[in-house]
Amino acid sequence: MEIRLDKIGDDPYPWRESRTISAESLQRRQLVGLSNVSWGGAVTPISSGFLFxxxxxxxxxxxxxxxxKTSWTPVTADVELLLVAASEEPLEGELGLREEDLSVIFVEGEVLDTEPILLEQLQLNVPMRQLCRPDCAGLCPSCGADLNKAACKCDTEQGDPRWADLAALRDKLAE
Ligand SMILES: [Zn+2]
Ligand SMILES: [Zn+2]
Structure with a gap:
């Protein structure tokens, strides 16, 4: 959605929207699905720009x-950003103490497009590498069986004497 910053008076401007974003468009390997995203908040005028x-x-x-294995997780997140006109990059010391901790978004012109902010937030909330459970046993590399359900009949690395020399070498290299 687009928010006209020049139409905002002295009071916080409330907004809310619901968006459908495809998981593929975020290009994160672990992310396979996304529900409708509902988000909203306020744009508040402050001396150096706006607080989003x-x-x-x-x-x-x-x-x-x-x-x-795939599973759905609920996500709730708070976002606070400082909006500054692209032509008015704040000088050092110009921001308040609290504002210094915020990420700054430079806005070209008077219209704020919320979409890039939303896409960035959705990407940030995808974990780098989250297992289904801390001790997930994974799939057998030979037969593909889900080792969380049952052990398979394949030789494991430890049980196969052919791998012993290699394992010893690997341990030596790791020292
Ligand atoms: Zn797993
Ligand atoms: Zn197997």
Missing amino acids: SAQLEYKQELSCPRCL
Whole structure:
């Protein structure tokens, strides 16, 4: 959605929207699904620009990097950003104490497009590598069986004497 910053008076300007974003468009390998994203907040005028605050609420479907099982997780997040006109980059010392901790978004012209902010937030909320559970056993590299459900009949690295020399060498190299 587009917010006209030049139409905002002295009071906080409340806004809310619901968006459908495809998981593929975020290009994160672990992310396989996204619910509708509903988010909203306020744009508040301050001396150095505007304070953009929002709350997001949605669900994301992640696949476990080890066993590939997918599951939905609810996500809620708070966002606070400082909006500054692109022509008026704040000088050092010009921002208040609290504002210094905020990420700054430079806005060209008088119209704020919320979409890039939303896409960035959605990407930030995708974990780098989240297992379905801390001790996920993963899939067998030989037969593909889900080792969380049952052990397979394949030789494991430890049980196969052919791998012993290699393992010893690997341990030596790691020293
Ligand atoms: Zn897993
Ligand atoms: Zn196997």
